[in-house]
Amino acid sequence: MDVNTKILVVGDVCGRFKQLFQRVESVNKKAGPFEMLCCVGDFFGDDKQNEELIAYRNGFKHIPVPTYILGPNKKEHEKHYLDLNHGEICTNLTYLGKRGVYTLSGGVKIAYLSGVECSAGTNDAYQFTKADVQSVRNSCLISKNCATDYRGVDVLLTSQWPYGMQEKENEKASKLISHLCREIKPRYHFCAINSIHYECPPFRMPKDETTQFELCTRFISLSGVGNTTKSKYIYALSLKPVDKSRLLDLVQKTTDEVPCPFIGLDLGGTISKNETSESHQYFFDMDAGKRRSGEHDKKSKRVKIWTVEQERCWFCLSSPDVEKHLIITVGDRFYLALAKGPINDHHVMLMSTEHIPCVARLSPEDWDELNKFKTALRKFFKSIGQAVCFTERHYKSPHLQINVLGFEEGYAWKIKHSFEDKAEEYKLEFETMPALTSPEMLPELGPYFLAELPDESTLITRNMKQFPLHFARDVFCSENLLNCDEKVNWRECQLDKDEELALVKSFRKNFAPFDFTED
Incomplete structure (x- = not known):
C-alpha cells in the first residue's frame, strides 16, 4: 500500500530562523514525520536578523526537517545566494535553484519558480523571465508519453502571486505565473511576499491539448513567520502523487468550487500562441542566445x-x-x-x-x-x-x-x-x-x-x-x-x-x- 508523503510549506521567514525551526520541530513531533519543508517568499531578512542562521551553519543547532528554499525576490538579498555550493547552505538547508521540478522519493512532484517577474528592460538575478516559465512548464509536461493523459503536478511553489487572484493584489502579481499555473495545473499552488494568509476555494483548469481531464487547483498564500496578526504562515500536506492517485479522485467535483480565475484573463501577450500547449511539440531553446540571470557577468x-x-x-x-x-x-x-x-x-x-x-x-x-x-x-x-x-x-x-x-x-x-x-x-x-x-x-x-x-x-x-x-x-x-x-x-x-x-x-x-x- 502506498504511503502518503507529508510535507510542510511556510511563507516569508525574513530571517526568523529560530522561531521557524522551533515551530517546525513541534509540528514534526505531533504530526510527522515530514519529508521536507518548503519555504516560499523572503527567506532571508536584514543582516542583523540573518545572524540567527550562524548557529545552524556551525552545527550548534539542528534543522529538524530537510528544508528547501526559493531564490531572492529583491536585489539586496542576492548576496545570500552567490557562494552556495551545489545549493547547500548548511545541513538540512538547500537552495532549490532558479526554476525546475523536484521529485520526492515517493513520486510527489514539486514545480518551483524563484523570484519576481522581470520588468521591461531588466533581467536581474532575483527576477524570472518567460524562458524560466517555459522551462518549468516543459519539465512538467515532457515526461508524459501521451499528450492527452497529463494529470498535473502535485505542488507549485512561487514567491509572487499569479495575476487574477485578488484585484487589490494585481499590481504585485505576475501574468507569467498565471500562465504557468494554467499550463501545468498544480493540485496546490503556494506563494507569499504579500504578507497575508489567503486560501481561495478550489477551481478547475479547463481541458486542453495536454489533458482530457478538468483538474483541480487549490491556491494558498501564506503569511510571514512571527507576524503580529498571528495569521497562518505554515501549512501541512499529506499527498499521494497524482500519477498514483485514482482518476476519480482527481476529477470528482466538490460543492465549494469557483470558476477558474485564469479563464478569459487578458495576459497581454505574455506567451505567444506558438509557445504554448497548442503545439504538441515542446521546445527547449528558451531564448538560448541569452545568458540566464543566474549566469553573472565577469564582475560578479x-x-x-x-x-x-x-x-x-x-x-x-x-x-x-x-x-x-x-x-x-x-x-x-x-x-x-x-x-x-x-x-x-x-x-x-x-x-x-x-x-x-x-x-x-x-x-x-x-x-x-x-x-x-x-x-x-x-x-x-x-x-x-x-x-x-x-x-x-x-x-x-x-x-x-x-x-x-x-x-x-x-x-x-x-x-x-x-x-x-x-x-x-x-x-x-x-x-x-x-x-x-x-x-x-x-x-x-x-x-x-x-x-x-x-x-x-x-x-x-x-x-x-x-x-x-x-x-x-x-x-x-x-x-x-x-x-x-x-x-x-x-x-x-x-x-x-x-x-x-x-x-x-x-x-x-x-x-x-x-x-x-x-x-
Missing part, C-alpha cells in the same frame, strides 16, 4: 569564486595538476581525455577547458561545441559497432565532467533497464526526458545526475541525498551489462602511465576521422 562574485577554484582544479586545462598525457584531443571549449581507471579501452571523458561546474551553466557557444563532440563520438562508436552512453554527475564534483562509454550495439536496449534496476536498489527516483537539446532543460544550480542513452532519451534525478558517487560505474559494471564488478571503484583499476599512453594513442588514431578539432 560567483565568477570570482570560480577563478579561485580554478587555481586548484585538477580538470581545468590551465591547471598544473591536469594529467596532460591522458588528453586525446582539445577543442576551443572542451577536451577529450582517457578516463582515469577506465572500465574498458573506450572509456573516455569530456571536460570543459575552463572552470565550469556543470552542463546547466553552459553558454550557447559552449553548448554548440559540446554537441559537436557528442555527435563525433556517436559516429565513432557506431563505426566500431558500439552504442554510446553519456553521464554527468553534478554533485560533489566542482568541474564539468561527462563520462563517455561504449557498449556493443546489442546491449543498447539493456542500458535503461540497468539504470532503473540500480536506481531501485538505491531508492532513487528518475524521470525520462527526450533528447537533451538545451542546458535550459537542466536544474540551474543542481545537484543532479543524468544519463543520455543510446536512443538519445535522457534519464535525470535530483534526488541526490546520499547519492552514491560510483552510481554510473555501478550500472555499467553490473552483471546485465559489462559484468565487471571489480571495476566499480576506479582506484582499483588504475593503469600505469605506459598503459594509459598506449590507450590514448590508440583512441586518438581511431577517432581521427571524426575529430572536428583537426579541421
Whole structure:
C-alpha cells in the first residue's frame, strides 16, 4: 500500500530562523514525520536578523526537517545566494535553484519558480523571465508519453502571486505565473511576499491539448513567520502523487468550487500562441542566445569564486595538476581525455577547458561545441559497432565532467533497464526526458545526475541525498551489462602511465576521422 508523503510549506521567514525551526520541530513531533519543508517568499531578512542562521551553519543547532528554499525576490538579498555550493547552505538547508521540478522519493512532484517577474528592460538575478516559465512548464509536461493523459503536478511553489487572484493584489502579481499555473495545473499552488494568509476555494483548469481531464487547483498564500496578526504562515500536506492517485479522485467535483480565475484573463501577450500547449511539440531553446540571470557577468562574485577554484582544479586545462598525457584531443571549449581507471579501452571523458561546474551553466557557444563532440563520438562508436552512453554527475564534483562509454550495439536496449534496476536498489527516483537539446532543460544550480542513452532519451534525478558517487560505474559494471564488478571503484583499476599512453594513442588514431578539432 502506498504511503502518503507529508510535507510542510511556510511563507516569508525574513530571517526568523529560530522561531521557524522551533515551530517546525513541534509540528514534526505531533504530526510527522515530514519529508521536507518548503519555504516560499523572503527567506532571508536584514543582516542583523540573518545572524540567527550562524548557529545552524556551525552545527550548534539542528534543522529538524530537510528544508528547501526559493531564490531572492529583491536585489539586496542576492548576496545570500552567490557562494552556495551545489545549493547547500548548511545541513538540512538547500537552495532549490532558479526554476525546475523536484521529485520526492515517493513520486510527489514539486514545480518551483524563484523570484519576481522581470520588468521591461531588466533581467536581474532575483527576477524570472518567460524562458524560466517555459522551462518549468516543459519539465512538467515532457515526461508524459501521451499528450492527452497529463494529470498535473502535485505542488507549485512561487514567491509572487499569479495575476487574477485578488484585484487589490494585481499590481504585485505576475501574468507569467498565471500562465504557468494554467499550463501545468498544480493540485496546490503556494506563494507569499504579500504578507497575508489567503486560501481561495478550489477551481478547475479547463481541458486542453495536454489533458482530457478538468483538474483541480487549490491556491494558498501564506503569511510571514512571527507576524503580529498571528495569521497562518505554515501549512501541512499529506499527498499521494497524482500519477498514483485514482482518476476519480482527481476529477470528482466538490460543492465549494469557483470558476477558474485564469479563464478569459487578458495576459497581454505574455506567451505567444506558438509557445504554448497548442503545439504538441515542446521546445527547449528558451531564448538560448541569452545568458540566464543566474549566469553573472565577469564582475560578479560567483565568477570570482570560480577563478579561485580554478587555481586548484585538477580538470581545468590551465591547471598544473591536469594529467596532460591522458588528453586525446582539445577543442576551443572542451577536451577529450582517457578516463582515469577506465572500465574498458573506450572509456573516455569530456571536460570543459575552463572552470565550469556543470552542463546547466553552459553558454550557447559552449553548448554548440559540446554537441559537436557528442555527435563525433556517436559516429565513432557506431563505426566500431558500439552504442554510446553519456553521464554527468553534478554533485560533489566542482568541474564539468561527462563520462563517455561504449557498449556493443546489442546491449543498447539493456542500458535503461540497468539504470532503473540500480536506481531501485538505491531508492532513487528518475524521470525520462527526450533528447537533451538545451542546458535550459537542466536544474540551474543542481545537484543532479543524468544519463543520455543510446536512443538519445535522457534519464535525470535530483534526488541526490546520499547519492552514491560510483552510481554510473555501478550500472555499467553490473552483471546485465559489462559484468565487471571489480571495476566499480576506479582506484582499483588504475593503469600505469605506459598503459594509459598506449590507450590514448590508440583512441586518438581511431577517432581521427571524426575529430572536428583537426579541421
